[in-house]
Amino acid sequence: MEIDKMEFSFWMKRIMQRFDILSDHLNLNIRERMVLDDEELLDNQDILHTLKISPRTLQRYRSSGELKYFTISGKLYYKLSDVRNFIHASSNKTRPS
Structure with missing residues (x-):
């Protein structure tokens, strides 16, 4: 099974965006502490x-x-x-x- 470079780059970019979203949520939860x-x-x-x-x-x-x-x-x-x-x-x- 081969994955071309364009497809790999697309999926890696998408995964990194998801990590950024999760990171933002975690930081928001930390800041919301009373x-x-x-x-x-x-x-x-x-x-x-x-x-x-x-x-x-x-x-x-x-x-x-x-x-x-x-x-x-x-x-x-x-x-x-x-x-x-x-x-x-x-x-x-x-x-x-």
Whole structure:
């Protein structure tokens, strides 16, 4: 199977355009991160993905006060430092004394 040079160039150019589009989307997502008082804010999806927990488990952590949160325009957010503290506290609970 032979591919002529023109066809190869066409497809390579098209692939590179797709990479540029993906790169633009990634950069846009990075810039869209919410920040409050120079601290990154995470939303529910970020927490669910990071901790690999169910939405119900996350709700339980909020209700029990184990994980601090606040709302902005009806959407829940978590400070990155609070999430780190929660992870640290949770890991200390599971260690045998």
